Amino acid sequence: MPLSRLPSPPYYAVIFASVRTDKDDDGYAKMAVEMSRLAAQQEGYLGQDSTERDNEGMGITVSYWRDEAAILAWKKQVDHTAARNMGREKWYKSYTLRVARVERAYDFDRPEQA
């Protein structure tokens, strides 16, 4: 997936770092795809950067939002709330979630080789 290119700051980031339980997938992959799809439909969603989960079960997803109101609305969205509850019940060993105001941003793209 290419990196998100966004309008100029300020905007908000939700930094979600998580470690999966050792259990089987148990619906996790399907939920993750569905939540990404659903987030992208929300008012104020700007984009997200996400890595595949590494060998230690750790992954980081950063989603970007126009403002805090958009983040709060997404937090309260019904299907998302159900997925969060399932996450705590069975999918995640641990996670941290941080809400941050993006103040500066820089991009780099390698020039095409001549």
Place this chain on the structure above:
Amino acid sequence: MPLSRLPSPPYYAVIFASVRTDKDDDGYAKMAVEMSRLAAQQEGYLGQDSTERDNEGMGITVSYWRDEAAILAWKKQVDHTAARNMGREKWYKSYTLRVARVERAYDFDRPEQA
């Protein structure tokens, strides 16, 4: 690596999402370890969360800092500046770097099974 546990907000996050070039490692892994070690020695460094690079060469590292002054000092650190130049010259196909003020944070740890 366990997830970073930090003091209460506010503090700052540097969100670095990058895609590697298809080239050989060419010193990249060694540099990455050295930069993590060096960052951890800086005044105002609080911690970092980082995933292994996935199959598409993408990785996300989020480092946490006490304040913007600490981030600026790290940006100017000589060895780090050299590594950033090398990154643009040969290691990265593209990257985005965002500086954000963390305003709220939540942790979850699965209770030990009885």
